[in-house]
Amino acid sequence: xxxxxxxxxxxxxxxxxxxxxxxxxxxxxxxxxxxxxxxxxxxxxxxxxxxxxxxxxxxxxxxxxxxxxxxxxxxxxxxxxxxxxxxxxxxxxxxxxxxxxxxxxxxxxx
Amino acid sequence: xxxxxxxxxxxxxxxxxxxxxxxxxxxxxxxxxxxxxxxxxxxxxxxxxxxxxxxxxxxxxxxxxxxxxxxxxxxxxxxxxxxxxxxxxxxxxxxxxxxxxxxxxxxxxxxxx
Numbered sequence: 001x002x003x004x005x006x007x008x009x010x011x012x013x014x015x016x017x018x019x020x021x022x023x024x025x026x027x028x029x030x031x032x033x034x035x036x037x038x039x040x041x042x043x044x045x046x047x048x049x050x051x052x053x054x055x056x057x058x059x060x061x062x063x064x065x066x067x068x069x070x071x072x073x074x075x076x077x078x079x080x081x082x083x084x085x086x087x088x089x090x091x092x093x094x095x096x097x098x099x100x101x102x103x104x105x106x107x108x109x110x
Numbered sequence: 111x112x113x114x115x116x117x118x119x120x121x122x123x124x125x126x127x128x129x130x131x132x133x134x135x136x137x138x139x140x141x142x143x144x145x146x147x148x149x150x151x152x153x154x155x156x157x158x159x160x161x162x163x164x165x166x167x168x169x170x171x172x173x174x175x176x177x178x179x180x181x182x183x184x185x186x187x188x189x190x191x192x193x194x195x196x197x198x199x200x201x202x203x204x205x206x207x208x209x210x211x212x213x214x215x216x217x218x219x220x221x222x223x
Contacts, residue, residue: 032209034212083141096165
């Protein structure tokens with residue numbers, strides 16, 4: 001069935017280092033890939049998204065890359081800060097469905 | 111804009127009772143999504159509407175769950191009868207079109223005893 005895998009499930013980095021979260025999807029026809037950040041007890045919020053007609057998108061310290069051939073996309077956060085600590089979800093639109101990955105808990109250590 | 115509005119924010123009920131969750135999307139948004147979030151299953155899409163029409167309800171777990179969108183500014187998710195395993199945070203989200211940013215509401219934390 002339609003599936004989005006996400007790795008790692010937890011990630012700890014030192015403040016100032018980079019963090020990378022990777023997702024793979026099963027449906028080659030998928031064409032929209034958002035990333036959401038969810039702080040403890042709060043709602044998910046979009047931080048960046050990418051469509052299948054581009055390979056990379058950047059917004060300040062956040063970037064997303066997409067490899068359609070390999071069916072995977074990654075979130076890159078540079079110069080991490082303590083406020084980046086949260087759970088990050090990738091998602092993919094597959095046909096009529098919208099599937100989220102299981103999430104990555106990122107901890108940025110001061 | 112007030113963003114997506116959900117009510118109630120918290121609901122505690124007993125097994126077997128009917129539960130109705132409410133959502134008001136952002137004005138002008140034409141797509142509305144209902145999600146359920148638990149520690150075990152993560153974030154699951156239950157159903158979504160486009161222009162008030164249900165597009166895909168394959169995520170609705172059982173016939174006990176139903177959702178309606180009678181107009182562009184209101185949607186309900188109903189569970190009847192409720193069971194303890196329905197305990198979760200239920201999020202409503204809206205977007206302008208199916209391929210654009212979804213804005214989530216604050217969620218309803220449901221506890222079924």
